[in-house]
Amino acid sequence: MTTLFVFVIGIAIGSFLNVLIDRLPKGEAITGRSHCDYCRKKILWYDLIPVFSFLILHGKTRCCNKKLSFQYPLVEIITGISFTFIIVIPNEVRNLATEGGVKLFDYALLDPSGIALRMTMLGIVSCLIIIFFSDLRYHLISDYILLALFIFSLPAVALAKEGPLLSILFNSLASGLIVALPIFLLYYLSRERAMGLGDVYLSAIIGFILGWKSGYIALYIAFVTGAIYGISLLLLKNRKLKSRIAFGPFLVIGLVTMLFWADKIYGLIDMIYKY
Incomplete structure (x- = not known):
């Protein structure tokens, strides 16, 4: 149960890391609601669930049906695994x-x-x-x-x-x-x-x-x-x-x-x- 909890926290933080990855190079503010990179519409909360939203939407935006980068679930999963690796499996780190x-x-x-x-x-x-x-x-x-x-x-x-x-x-x-x-x-x-x-x-x-x-x-x-x-x-x-x-x-x-x-x-x- 602890492993699952830490992994979920990790993928949630990974979602925020995606925000930093996309916005900092563009000079955008890291605060404010997420928006579609194509049509600039605000993204609804249930389309921001780490990993699952990407899978449910088949890797496409809901608003304009454009293909999403695989970076988003990949960063979330890597962050979740990393957090689990460090906190739950300390002997390996x-x-x-x-x-x-x-x-x-x-x-x-x-x-x-x-x-x-x-x-x-x-x-x-x-x-x-x-x-x-x-x-x-x-x-x-x-x-x-x-x-x-x-x-x-x-x-x-x-x-x-x-x-x-x-x-x-x-x-x-x-x-x-x-x-x-x-x-x-x-x-x-x-x-x-x-x-x-x-x-x-x-x-x-x-x-x-x-x-x-x-x-x-x-x-x-x-x-x-x-x-x-x-x-x-x-x-x-x-x-x-x-x-x-x-x-x-x-x-x-x-x-x-x-x-x-x-x-x-x-x-x-x-x-x-x-x-």
């Missing part, structure tokens, strides 16, 4: 990758720091979902969401790493700058054709959260997955060589991979070096 994969969460039920870290992780994951889909769809990462991601990462890093607080923050900030440097050089030398400024900021936050070693591995994962995606599009003839591909989603993939599976990635690296 145990590593914040720093230099060697330090445990992020202490999940004793009455442990205040464990509860605080769960909440910060929910915030981090929500921001990453927004960044992934907004950059994928609009090629834009909102500065507000990047700032929110950085704010959520502050307590996560402070609680997860041992040592004096000022030392932790200084080392994390330095790591952020180190990881962001190659992305900034690509941004600067290509005159924004290869990278956007949002990618620079996001890579800095990745370094801040992960540390510079794991941060560079996250960048490597981002470049590899991005290259695979780009080559696939070229082979399918859906893109030209000059077509722009959003890099933010792949940075998110790299960060999430190192957040949850850093120990496995380091184990794989050790195994490769042994051979």
Whole structure:
């Protein structure tokens, strides 16, 4: 029952994340009733039920029968699963990758720091979902969401790493700058054709959260997955060589991979070096 409740809360929050994904890149206010993107009519409340309304309407708008983006139920389901994964199945969400994969969460039920870290992780994951889909769809990462991601990462890093607080923050900030440097050089030398400024900021936050070693591995994962995606599009003839591909989603993939599976990635690296 707890699992179902958390999942329902998650998909409801996912519905709000969809609002942010669609409105922030357009500069629209996030308050006010939802409206149809095609005819601008107000959407009735019973057509806003997460996931179910999309299924009932067969993926089309009620007012003008236009096709809805599959993004809407996908974001809601991913958010619901993520919230369930973090809150109900805590043993699976145990590593914040720093230099060697330090445990992020202490999940004793009455442990205040464990509860605080769960909440910060929910915030981090929500921001990453927004960044992934907004950059994928609009090629834009909102500065507000990047700032929110950085704010959520502050307590996560402070609680997860041992040592004096000022030392932790200084080392994390330095790591952020180190990881962001190659992305900034690509941004600067290509005159924004290869990278956007949002990618620079996001890579800095990745370094801040992960540390510079794991941060560079996250960048490597981002470049590899991005290259695979780009080559696939070229082979399918859906893109030209000059077509722009959003890099933010792949940075998110790299960060999430190192957040949850850093120990496995380091184990794989050790195994490769042994051979």
